[in-house]
Amino acid sequence: MSWEAWAPHLKQTQAGYEAASECGIYSLQGDPWYSSNEQLSAKTIKDLREMFSSTCDMSSVEFRETKYFKICVDENIARFKHVTKGGLVVGLGNECIIIAECGTDSSLLSNSVVSVEYVLTQLNNTQISQ
Known part of the structure; x- marks a missing residue:
């Protein structure tokens, strides 16, 4: 699968809910x-x-000239929030890092976590060759 082909999986959950912008x-x-x-x-x-x-x-972390504040960092998923600009989800994989920005609605942050976890799992189970 091409890298571009993973984008829809990050922008929408497997159930079809909006996630990362x-x-x-x-x-x-x-x-x-x-x-x-x-x-x-x-x-x-x-x-x-x-x-x-x-x-x-x-x-906190500075990302695209916006300061996001850390909400939670698990083993391989980090969640950040900005008061007016939305959320940021970062997934750390075996060979890659995935970043998803989302809007201000709290459900978008949750959906982005689901999407990042899905793609991260798929990529961790695949031999990446670049």
């Missing part, structure tokens, strides 16, 4: 494999990956 899949080094908007720098990807470190004490 913008999304991207990047290598762990920050190489863009797919992005529905502007590509992110390797430094931004590194900063997002650091959120999953057990020693990380960051409470």
Whole structure:
């Protein structure tokens, strides 16, 4: 499956609910494999990956010139929220990092988590060759 073919799975849940408005899949080094908007720098990807470190004490992350505040970081999914600009979901996979931006409706954040988890599971179970 091409990287672009994963976009619909990030923008909508398997049940058909709206999720991310913008999304991207990047290598762990920050190489863009797919992005529905502007590509992110390797430094931004590194900063997002650091959120999953057990020693990380960051409470927010700067993303596309917007500061998102950390809500929750699990083993491989991080959730962030901005007061007026919506939410951000980051999934850390074996070989990639997935980013999904969503609107201000809280259901969109939940739906984006579901979508990111689905794509992350699929990619973790697939041998990625770039």
